[in-house]
Amino acid sequence: MGTYLVLIYDDEKRFAETPREVMADMHERHVAFIANNKASIVGGAQLTTSDTATTIRHTEGGATVTDGTFLETKEVLGGYYVIEAPDYDQALALAKQVPSIYGAIEVWPQREPGGDLKIEQ
């Protein structure tokens, strides 16, 4: 069993021009996805728009805080799920059901906790 982070990237600028019923439909599809996969979904959230994000960098002089996201891209992180699946194929199959209108979904395996700390025998 593995834990996977499913990142939802989308073009939020285009959301403003997207008809309301299309947006409502996407919302419905998220609700359905959550309802259908309760056992596999560990967590997740919708994020506020990227103009509310703040980037922190650790430099020699301490932490610098700047407005905006770390990467300037058209598609920005809009939300995420944390899912559990027996293997990568099933994780991908689940992630394929996550709606995204203009963007893409990324599936990242989570590293096993303590994986680096195992003592060699």
Place this chain on the structure above:
Amino acid sequence: MTDASAEAASAVAAAHEREWAFVLAATARVTGDLDAAEDCVQDAYAQALVHWTRGGVPAKPGAWLTTVATRRALELRRRAATAARKLPLLVPDPVDELPYDFPDERLRLVFTCCHPALAPEAQVALTLRLVCGLSTVEVARALLVSETTMQARITRAKKKIAATGIPYRVPSPSELPERLASVLDVVHLVFSSGYTAASGRQLTRPELAERGIQLARMLRLLLPGEREVSGLLALMLLTDARRAARADAAGRLVRLEDQDRSLWDRALIAEAEALVEQSLSAPPAGRYALMAAIAALHDEALTWAATDWPQIVALYDLLLAGWPSPVVALNRAVALSFVDGAAAALAAVDELGADPRLAAYPYLAATRAELLRQLGETDAAAAAYDEALLLTSNEVEAEFLTRRRAALGSP
């Protein structure tokens, strides 16, 4: 070298080619880890060389190797020597006792190596490494990249398999068509990398083309009902059947239309024709089945002029409807020139010229050049040959284009 050691060496080489995937897949079930299994199998082949020289080649070399490799695997596991690996390539439910009969698990190996979450070039490298048993040096040489690059590519792919949890199994029936398509593309890529080497002095790398055919034969044994497997094998056999005629004595490229058809391998063509029939035995026709049917029409024609061009154009239309591709559209345009003439074909080619995916494709410029030559537009043809020459990196092909350009007799 003594007779016994020569015999043992050739038996080991033959077993390497034929049995590697089977032995590795069986051993992986005991180690529970592909990397560890590779070590054990390599060790078994090394031992075979010694034992077979001394005691003769066993009746069933594959069974001998599997027994030795799995015994070693079990021994290592009991000593827990592999437990310290950080990211093992895990195989589910490893067996604790050695079975008398090892089930054939090569398909699991193939589907893991050709998983679509891996980069295509990594899929090819892993397949050659794990399924064909080529060493990293051999894979690097076959695919014309440096050993360091190949080592990094294979390590990265293995790391992704381990970190993501790509399962070591045959996909479920519902996933099979999509996953099989990805396996067939890898096998086709192995073959075509061998058929026209991307760069270098030799036109073909027969050893790689041969590996592609062996892989397809293996898949056909393991998945006898899959029509696209038959289609792919047929396509490769029909292409390979022309190998002897494809270059002249000086190693120069000979076009299909100029080839000495008496040099074509009739036995391969006959074998492939039966496979084409099988691949088209039920609708809908698959991509490789259609490509094989086109290749079969070429191989069946007694002369270039006698080729059934209208039928070929019709098959290209089917192919384009299901799998739109600018390269296929270019091939269709060539066939069209024999049905509707060079001018109609040139119009189709020029339309394709706008496609950015073909911008660096040397065959587009080369095809334009041929059509312009046929239409008597010598200057434009020369310019198109120059463009094609700039784009190709295979020296044999470049030499051919230079000759064609010179034959124009002007600029």
